Amino acid sequence: MPVLYRYTSKKNSFFFINRKLSVSFEIYQPVLALYMNTRSSGLLALALFTIIAALHFFHFEHWITIPEKVLFTGRWLLIISLVLFAWFKRSLTTWIFVAMTIGVEIGLDFPAFSQHLRFLSTIFLRLVKTIVAPLLFATLVVGIASHSNLKQVGRMGWKSILYFEIVTTFALIIGLVFINITKAGVGIDVPAALLKELPVAVEKNWQDHIVDIFPENIIKSIYEGSVLPIVVFSVLFGIALAKLAPNRKKPMLEFSESLAETMFRFVHIIMYFAPFGVGAAISVTVGHLGLDILKNLALLLMTLYLALFVFLLVILLPVLLFIRVPIRKFIQAIKEPVSIAFATTSSDSALPIAMENMEKFGVPRKIVAFVIPTGYTFNLDGTTLYLSLASVFVAQAAGIDLTIGEQLMIGFSLMLTSKGVAAVPRASLVILIATASTFGFPIWPIMAIYGIDELMDMARTSVNVIGNTLASCVIARWEGEFDDEKALAFQPD
Numbered sequence: 001m002p003v004l005y006r007y008t009s010k011k012n013s014f015f016f017i018n019r020k021l022s023v024s025f026e027i028y029q030p031v032l033a034l035y036m037n038t039r040s041s042g043l044l045a046l047a048l049f050t051i052i053a054a055l056h057f058f059h060f061e062h063w064i065t066i067p068e069k070v071l072f073t074g075r076w077l078l079i080i081s082l083v084l085f086a087w088f089k090r091s092l093t094t095w096i097f098v099a100m101t102i103g104v105e106i107g108l109d110f111p112a113f114s115q116h117l118r119f120l121s122t123i124f125l126r127l128v129k130t131i132v133a134p135l136l137f138a139t140l141v142v143g144i145a146s147h148s149n150l151k152q153v154g155r156m157g158w159k160s161i162l163y164f165e166i167v168t169t170f171a172l173i174i175g176l177v178f179i180n181i182t183k184a185g186v187g188i189d190v191p192a193a194l195l196k197e198l199p200v201a202v203e204k205n206w207q208d209h210i211v212d213i214f215p216e217n218i219i220k221s222i223y224e225g226s227v228l229p230i231v232v233f234s235v236l237f238g239i240a241l242a243k244l245a246p247n248r249k250k251p252m253l254e255f256s257e258s259l260a261e262t263m264f265r266f267v268h269i270i271m272y273f274a275p276f277g278v279g280a281a282i283s284v285t286v287g288h289l290g291l292d293i294l295k296n297l298a299l300l301l302m303t304l305y306l307a308l309f310v311f312l313l314v315i316l317l318p319v320l321l322f323i324r325v326p327i328r329k330f331i332q333a334i335k336e337p338v339s340i341a342f343a344t345t346s347s348d349s350a351l352p353i354a355m356e357n358m359e360k361f362g363v364p365r366k367i368v369a370f371v372i373p374t375g376y377t378f379n380l381d382g383t384t385l386y387l388s389l390a391s392v393f394v395a396q397a398a399g400i401d402l403t404i405g406e407q408l409m410i411g412f413s414l415m416l417t418s419k420g421v422a423a424v425p426r427a428s429l430v431i432l433i434a435t436a437s438t439f440g441f442p443i444w445p446i447m448a449i450y451g452i453d454e455l456m457d458m459a460r461t462s463v464n465v466i467g468n469t470l471a472s473c474v475i476a477r478w479e480g481e482f483d484d485e486k487a488l489a490f491q492p493d
Helices: 002-009 011-060 068-089 092-109 111-145 150-182 206-213 218-224 227-242 246-271 274-289 293-322 327-344 347-361 365-378 381-397 404-420 427-438 444-451 453-478 484-488
Strands: none
Touching: 011 068, 068 092, 092 111, 092 274, 092 327, 111 227, 111 246, 111 274, 111 327, 111 347, 111 365, 150 227, 150 293, 150 365, 150 381, 150 404, 150 453, 206 227, 218 227, 227 246, 227 365, 246 347, 274 327, 274 453, 293 327, 293 381, 293 453, 327 347, 327 453, 327 484, 347 365, 347 453, 347 484, 365 453, 381 404, 381 427, 381 444, 381 453, 404 427, 427 444, 444 453
16 A cells, blocks of 8 residues: 555645646636637638538539529638638738638639739738848848858858759759640640730840849849849958958947848738738739639649649758758748748748748858848749740740750750849749740740749749748758757747
């Protein structure tokens, strides 16, 4: 009976522990109730989604004729349940995904009204763009001048360029392989609705691309949203500041540190508006295009999305495993900037939150501030894959048979010309038109691409953001400065 004696002899201690447990339960009871509400609302949304998806499937397969009002009501009941789930979840990322769902539904049910929501997405994009230049300047200056390690800047530069070129080469090859397998351009018929005026392409040689890297006027670069000239200016400014005497550089360094922290707080404020901007952006896209356009160009869209998925699975995932980065935490860190990029089709809109999350994830600020913005010019994995795929698509649609050598020559050309693609919607079309003109391809197949380019831009922009966030982790691990403890402890806001 020794065990029984021990428990009975310490009766007071037992009651004391029991009392502590009771108090703890009372404290955490609201949290438990919140979890139950979140769980139940999530289960409700899942159940409604299953039922409504089944009803739509039966209706479109003509197994059962269901009135459109019933389907309409079911979809909006589902949206209400998603809003309820987001309310209990209290997560910005959840709100963004729910807003995207609402935007799609508004675009489908009220296409005319959806076009009036464009101003919300425009406001969001403008607010984000105001952050980019001061954030890049402040973080780069602090990262370089505070450590005075100028050799590291050079190391990060050549390591980044080497990694960028290797990865984008794989992206280009995958794009060529998939378009040759599917032959999405063969026999394509361009609908009359897609015959639109294409953007004007300004031909540039490789010298022009190099010149564009260096700022002529920093205010002009900020106004035009040219990220790379801002990075170059900030790096040179940081190097110059690092060479000053400590008493001379201290005021500017303190100002830059304060500016960087202020900009990150600015990001938090703007992100409260993100669901409205993102929802409006995707609503405008769906309302403008509708779903009928997918019937004619479904194979092209499927080819691009499948190729991008394979690129993520075959190239980026092994890189992630090789550098020993926790995959689940990495996904948590990138899902918010990727969802913003997907809806707005703009990499710039995701830049501030991507930089902030990568720093929280364990990548030093100086590496984040250098690698991600530089990658926006040199590491556009999704755009490079798209351009290689789209170029061959144009040739296929025009009935031009390209040899492997000719396709590789096009790919080599794209490796140079794609470096200057701006991080704004539809910018890659200009590169595609210039490529078609260079190799003597007709322009009319690009009209078909132009018609669904918004849907294609969503995917390639998302992959661009994923590739650049991963690149910052690669360089941080390569430099031996990746913080594994911060990565494992990362929690999204």
